[in-house]
Structure formats: structure tokens, C-alpha cells
Amino acid sequence: METKRYYLGVENCDSSRTGAWEEAIQEAVNLLKQGELVAFPTETVYGLGANALDPQACAKIFAVKGRPADNPLIVHVASMEEARRVARDWPREAEICAREFWPGPLTIILPKREDIPAIVSGGLDTVAIRLPSHPVALALLQKAGFPVAAPSANISGKPSPTEGKHVWQDLYGKIPLLIDAGKCPVGLESTVLDLTGVTPTILRPGGVTLEQLTEALGRVEVDRGVRGEKESSFKPRSPGMKYRHYAPQGEVMLIRGSAQEKREQVEQHLRNKTEGQKIALICLEETAADLEEETLDKVDLLFILGSVRQSRQAASRLFEGLRLCDEHKINLILAEEMPEKGIGLAFMNRLQKAAGQKNFLPPSQDKVF
Ligand code: AMP
Ligand code: MG
Secondary structure, eight states, X not given: OXXXXXXXXXXXXXXXGGGGGHHXXXXXXXXXXXXXXXXXXXXXXXXXXXXXXXXHHHHHHHHHHTOOTTSOOEEEOSSHHHHHHHBSOOXXXXXXXXXXXXXXXXXXXXXXXXXXOTXXXXXXXXXXXXXXXXXXXXXXXXXXXXXXXXXXXXXXXXXXXXXXXXXXXXXXXXXXXXXXXXXXXXXXXXXXXXXXXXXXXXXXXXSSOHXXXXXXXXXXXXXXXXXXXXXXXXXXXXXXXXXXXXXXXXXXXXXXXXXHHHHHHHHHHHHTOOTTOOEEEEEEHHHHHTSOHHHHHTOSEEEEEEOGGGHHXXXXXXXXXXXHHHHTTOSEEEEEOOOSSTTHHHHXXXXXXXXXXXXXXXXXXXXXX
């Protein structure tokens, strides 16, 4: 299959420029109506969309991504009214979340209506719903008039795509259309909040933070899986959380502790560097500034996330950094931790998943639990 690419560019993506995307949106909607898949930008990461009411179209998502069948899809909607047509109940917490955080990077889990196919919900009685804020995603959903099921537009297990070119690398030849709008501003997936229990529970941290949710809802719990506990010791409530995700080809080791401890860890890894080994360092600019020149000389790829003072921007670059390591055929990725508060909770959750259980370390600072 040939993949067509509409390249809009970030500068054409504010909502005053809808004329620039009209054709792309129309073609995407036509394809979705025919039961085909379309990759499109959202504010979190790129989505691989199918008509959520068409089980055969949704089955293609699992086939193209190589996604396990028990990992349910997020249903994207254009309005609160549409969200209420997807969910069977609409509790007070859903109303608060929708008013405070939609459109935006928050997914809520509610009991599902019968017309949402089992393949979308991974056989569960619940459904994940989100109203995204990216103007292109919103325009697509509004024009479609039906809910669109969309996981991240990558091959399962690879870092999520935060740029159109990442989708191209993973899915070229496998889908008919990519709408490329450059970088996704949040760069990490949505927060998944379960509203089916007694207390709202974060199953996956993301663009909307624990602190924001707690302020809006009062009590909010964090599922044990989020903290990276050993997966064998509990049953994750979010099926997707049990899979090793976000993994680049190289091994990921976390760099943590005080500034001095971090410096020592980096130096030690580079001292032990073997013939032919390629090492990347993904870190904050403050940490890079702290390293000796001779240490930095041995690094094959230095990826600066940004400043610790602009943690959202730094976090938004994690997947870009991990993917760049693959392009550079890096064997060992040294990645610096961020404090687990605000967006740092999502950043660390993804980094722990990329590192895998073998390299798991309990958080060293700023615990919020
Ligand atoms: P992705 O779209 O690939 O970013 O993943 C969506 C995430 O939402 C995965 O971690 C899923 O397991 C989770 N999810 C989707 N639907 C449900 C549901 N009904 N109950 C619990 N988790 C869900
Ligand atoms: Mg995903």
C-alpha cells in the first residue's frame, strides 16, 4: 500500500488556518468512512485512527501495530455530547473532568455503551474516552461525526511518535494516509483516569498531572503500576500498563540522585565503555553543564532535554530522544531522572518502562506518594 502524506507544518496548525487542512481532513474522513486507518496529530502523540463503531476497521489497528488484543483503545470524541453517547453513565467526576480538562490530554474510563464494539474495549465492560485539543484532531473528529478509536501511531513496543516522521518510519506502506503537523506539543500520552471505582484512580500518568486532578476532584489515587512496582506483584488495572512499552533498541540505564551522584554514574559508565559500544546521554542542561569535557567527549550522542525549570518542555522531548538513539544505533542510553512531581510523574513512568524491569530503581527524590 502507498502511504500518502499531507505535510501541514506546525505553523499552519492554529485554528485560524483551517483552510490549509481542508483537503487533508476531507480525505481522512472519507478513508475512515470506508473502514480505513488514518494517522493524525494530537497534542499528546500521533494517533492511528479508525471509526470506533466499525469493529473490522478497529481490527486493522491491532494488525498494523502488532498490538495485543487485550490492550483496549482510547475513543476520541469531538464534544461532551458525543462522550456521553459513548459512556453508559456520566458521574459527577466525569462532568468535572470534562469541564476542567477537555479538550486536552486527559482520558477517562467509564462504563461503556453496547454499540462500542468489544474489540475497542479489549473485551472489558468499560471504555476510555478523550476529547483532544489539537486543532487538526478536533477538525477531523468534528467532520467525521462519529467517535474515532486511536492508539499511538507506532509499532507496538516502540517509543510513541511525537513527530510525523516517526509515524512515517514505523507505518509507511501499512496505512493509506498520514496527516503530518510536525511536533506534538505535550509529547507524552494522555493521563488515563479510571472513574468506575469509589475513588478516581490514575492508571497512567500523562499530560494532566496528579496535582491538577487532585485540585479539581479532591481525592485521587495512583495505581500501583504507575510507580513501576514489579509487575509480577500485582495485577494492573490498565491492560496496557503490563506490556514493556516505549522501548528503544539500546539498553536504558537511569541516572539518579544528587548532582554529584549523577556525575559519578555517567563517568563510571563511560570509563567502562567497550570497543564498538555507542553510548548516548539524555539529560537536563544543568547536568550536561556539570560534566567534564573529557567525559562528554566519550558520549556518542548527547541529547539535551532542556532545563529542569521548564519541565513540561523537557518531558515533551523524551520520545524524540529515545527514537534518535535508535537512528544512531546506540547500545547504551544513560537517561537522567526528573523529580516525580507535575509532569515528572509521567516522564519517569515512561522512562522506567523504557528501562524495563531489569534496570528498575525505586525513585530517589521528591516522592509524591
Ligand atoms: P495508547 O492508546 O496506546 O496510548 O494506550 C491506551 C491506554 O489506555 C492503555 O494503557 C490502555 O490499557 C488504557 N485503556 C484503554 N481502555 C481502557 C479501559 N477500558 N480500562 C482500563 N484501561 C484502558
Ligand atoms: Mg501506545
